[in-house]
Every structure is written in structure tokens, then in C-alpha cells.
Amino acid sequence: MSTLAQQLTDLVQRAANSAGHADAPIPIEPCVATNDPRHGDYQSNYAFRLGKALRTNPRAVAQAMVDALPANDLVAGVEVAGPGFINFRLADEALAADVLERIASPTLGAPQTGSGRSMVIDYSSPNIAKRMHVGHLRSTIIGAAIDRMHRFLGWSVVADNHIGDWGTQFGMLIVAWHRWRDEDAFAEDAIAELQRIYRLFREKAKEDESLEDLARAETAKLQAGDAENLALWERFIAVSMTEFEAVYTRLGVSFDVVHGESHYRDGLQELITKLLDDGIASINDGAAIIEFTSDEGKGLGNSPLLVRKSDGAALYGTTDLATIKARMETWNPETIVYVTDQRQQLHFQQVFAAGRRMGFTTPEYVHVWFGMVRNADGSIMASRKDGSSVTLVGLLDEARDKARSVVDKKSPELPEAERAIIAEAVGVGSIAYNDLSQNPQSDVTFDWERMLSLEGNTAPYLLYAHARCHSLFRKAGVTDFEPGGLVLGHPTERTLALIVARTPEVIAQSAATWRANMLCDHLYSLASAFASFYTECPVLKDDVDEATRQSRLTLTHATAVALATGLRLIGLEPLERM
């Protein structure tokens, strides 16, 4: 089914046609939800823009469209406002019917605009033998939300975890492993031990240059397929993936493919040769580079992409070009999305421009970048210098434990096992929500107290609103509820119903703008509207008649369905009790 905004936009289009604008010089503009209920529920700016384009009075254009509006059941009130805007107020009956129809659909009737379209999303992408850091956590949380929203809208999505599993650091690690490894420490915390010996290598190599030569030799052996080195390398990958997987499981994230950098290793030299042959790359001081013009991207004019060092080695960017080629040849996606922190903006501008040069001009290339993570005191949150970094699993545990003490205090009567489940959902959910509810491009602050607060735009607040819907049904003793008989008698009910009905519209906008925070804001309005409804519109009181109770239970149910749908999309597990 189409969204309310779309239904109204269709009416405006028909009105415009009847008013003599079938061949208008500008295309129709979608109706948008108003911020202020005094301006109705939705607004159209089309007449205003059309009036300007036609150099006639926009108000007159708007009035003519209003007069030509086809008969329909959706609109109860329409007026021309300001310099030529059209404000719509929906009919209560139509709104109620819309809500009922939506909540019966697993996608809330979201238009499947992605059907037949495909997208590759490259996210998380941590590096082997290193701790996954908070930047990768953000990439995972943001990437997964984008991923789920697009699948929800019918896109076919390939989630690709482009792990950093190839490069000269593996030669160093192999040398370090043979000399300094501590098997017990490795068994205890493999990544910590790999980080320790890697750092040790770096230190010793400052004094002893022969170490670098040894490392180069081990890297070359690995690249040539030496069995022993390959086995070690695979072991490093395996222990790293085990730790990454633990984080993914906690976050409810999974990938379709994990094609790390190593996946492309065999084609790199051939690719470089072809880039040179095709005149895309050129030799500069023994290195191969791709130079761009400023037309290909702002700031690219004097920032060439290095694709081969003078010693012959390929680089991170070379792999990214091979990756574009492979993705195009395998999936031919309409869109390729990369989710990393802000520091890689130039890198991806270069890679996208080079991808186009290579002839892959059809996909839309998108770099979704995000800011840094800060502690409540403003300091940057990152791994500590000594390597005893905040592990992400440790961070998730901390969140869970903090949530647990809140749950123990608030709901001591719940069984222990259930409190554990709630604490996990609230703790992990708080981390995800803290990240997603802010503008991705600004730094996020890790302020436990605020993140875990039951008030404000937080995960606990939303999860609590959802649990409260279910508690109403428990109190009413209703199981197997049949929604129906929704009547929007009270203004608070109407506001709540409108927010429920808009949910798929917001999901579509959120997906299209790569910003889950729009959906978060919407869910927060939904939860807040439910809180008002809960105080102002009694459901179970004795003096509430049967029809009103049924209607209000239906609205409660609808709220729960919309909340649960939205929460799952952003990676939160809706709870029935808290």
C-alpha cells in the first residue's frame, strides 16, 4: 500500500492536471508531514513552486488546485496557506482505516520501492590481529541499520564485511610470532597477544633493520602460498573472527559475505597493469598513481590515488578498486555503500572517481561517514596505548551490567533469567541507540547515565513504552487480541494514530538519506505520544465502555506493532516486560 504522503501527492497531481497543469514545467513534489498540527497533517508546496515557475500568483494556483481536488475519502479539510501552500487535514475515519490496514502488514504497508533493485553495503570491516575498535562498532551499528531498512523496503542487499586481512603487517606478525609469542597469553586473549608481539616487532625493528628484511621475506612467502605461513595467517584470521563474531551476535548482525582484502589479492597486479595500459594510471617516481581533475570531485585535483608503491606493492586503495570490479561483475548492484569514519572521506572520493574511470559508471557510490566517539568528559574514546584497550565485548558487558542493576532495582519480582534477558536487550540497545539517534556526522558521546536513563530520547524509554503496551494487555487479561473498531474520538488518540501511520514513510526517508536518526526521532515521538495517550485516555477503567476499550486496545496494539517494527530495524530487541 502507498504511504499517506504518497496518497495525498497523487491527489495533488490529479488536481493539478484538472486545473490545467498536466504539462507543468516542474515535476510534482511529494506532500510532507507538517511539524505543527495547526497547519494540518500534511502540506503540499507544489502549487507554490509551480506558481513561481509559471510566473503567476502561487496562491491562485493553489486555490485552483484545491477547487479541482477530486472527491475522496482521505481528506477532511484543505486550505491554502501562506504564499501558496496547501494544508491537508486527514479524515479521522480514513486515518483509522489506514492504521488498521498497516498493522496487518509485516512491512506496515511500506511501499516496496527497492523491489528489483540491489545494493552492496560494506560495513564493520575491522582488521585482523587487531582489536575491533569503537569506530568499527559505529560502522557495524550504522551499517546494519541501513542494511535492515533497505531490505524492509524490498531492496536485495548484499552485506559485505570487508575485513583487513592482507598486507605487509602479516610478515611482521609471523616473524614476531616465531620469536616472542606466549602460547598461554594467546590462549587467554589471542588478539591482545598478537597486538603485543606486533608492537614488540615495531620497537625492535627500530634498532635492528634486519627484522624488516625478515618480515618482507615472510610476507613474500605468504603471498607465494607458503603452506606454513598460510596456516599461521589463517589462524590469526580465525581467532580474530571469533572475537568479531561475539560482537556481531550480541548486536544481532550478520553478513552475507566476508570477502576481506585477501579475497582480491590475486588480481591486483593484473589490475594495475590494465590501469596503466588503459592510461588510467601513470608512473610517477617509480610508483603507479591515478591523477584526477577537480571535476571528478572537489579536492581531487591535487590528490592522486597511489595504486602501486615503487617497490611494487599494491595498497589499500588498489584492493578497493579490485573490489568494485568484483562486486559489479558478481552482483551488478545499483548502489554501493561504504560505512566508515570521517577520516576516509578523501580515500572514497578517490576510489569512486577511479571506479568511474574504470568504466563502472552505473552504480551510485555512497560513503556514509560518521564522527568519532567521545567519553562523557569529551575525550576521544579509543584503544589505550598499552594495548589493554577497551574491548568491545567488554563495553557491551559493561552496558549490560549497568542495565542489570537498573532492572534489579525496578523489577525485582521478575525471574532471574528474564532480568538477564532484559539487561542484555537494554544494555546493548542503549549502545546502538545512543549511536543511531544522533546525527551520524557529529561525534557521539558515551554518557552512560544519559544512555541508560528511562527518560528522554533513549533506548530504555522506547523499550519501556513497548513493554507498557504489552502490560496493558496483560492487565486486561486479553490474549489473542483481534484489532478492530478503531475510532479516533480524542485528539490524543488521533495524534498517536497519525504517528503510527507515518512510520513506513519515515523509514523510507531514513533509508533514502542514510540517516537512521530520523527513524529514531520518529520512534521517540511515537513513544511520547503513547505516554500522553496512556495518561489521558483510560483503557481499563470501569467506566470505559466496551467499544472505547476495544478501540483503545487496538491503538495500543498498533503502537506496539509500529514500535517493534522500528526498534528491530535499528537493532533493538523489543521487550514485552521490563
Ligand code: ARG
Ligand atoms: N578495514 C578498514 C579500516 O579499519 C575499513 C574498510 C572499509 N571498507 C573498504 N572497502 N575500504 O579502516
